[in-house]
Amino acid sequence: MRRILAAVLVAILVAWLALPVARSYLLVAAHHSDPLPPADLAVTDLDLGADLSGWSVQVAIGAPAVVLVHGFKTSREEMLPWARFLHDAGYNVVLFDTRGCGRSAGAVIGLGATEPRDISRAVAAARGAFRTTAVAALGISVGAGAVILAAATDPDVTAVVADSAWTDEDFQLTRLSFLPVGPVRVPLPPYGVAMVNALVGADVSQARPLEVIGRIAPRPVLLIHSADDDNATTTVDGARRLFDAAGEPKQIWIAPHGGHVGAINAFPDEYRARVLAFLASALR
Structure with missing residues (x-):
């Protein structure tokens, strides 16, 4: 016994x-998957180096571009709703899998600590592929905090849209x-x-968007959040603190409901209108 x-x-x-x-x-x-090209959008494989995988959606050489960054352990496929309305509005688009996700290499994800480097590479690829210096970064969830971190150190990120961002880990x-x-x-x-x-x-x-978001100014920032976001890492209070810490020009939209990264579904017309109005001003 x-x-x-x-x-x-x-x-x-x-x-x-x-x-x-x-x-x-x-x-x-890591959470690898095999993103499938959409039937309704003409995507082309984009050269991001051997370890990163992505698509480009070209409207016109010289037109402004938007780099889309997905959330926690998903892939570029998650960003197709954004790619569609941005493409329809005349923007070139880059969708890619961050390290450890989708088809990109890596045994682990970075929880926001390594993704900013991947974003900068995607921005550089967009500048080269589309021959434009007007490149915004739009991220959701983990990707939202990551685009803030990337823009804080990379002046080639012309503007930031962060949907359901976190303040720290x-x-x-x-x-x-x-x-x-x-x-x-x-x-x-x-x-x-x-x-x-x-x-x-x-x-x-040390991946702390709240501490660095102020460095993005005078480049513009748009923060989007749902009032009922119940994700413990992305509270609406955190969005308000990010807004307070950001420099001008800045905008924030707190959607009445929608949940985590759900404003685009709860208020699709208003979501698109707000993002497109912001980008039209930021990338002119």
């Missing part, structure tokens, strides 16, 4: 020690320090964050 009890205790201890490693890996593990990282068991939080060994950083190859805690 004592041996059985000892074995059970050892198993519990091993599981307790291993949990931060397993949870860290699951948080950032503190919530995601804090969750690695405990295991919720009913109403109780069981503390875990404190190396979950270090494990995430090791897997990603960057300090994820």
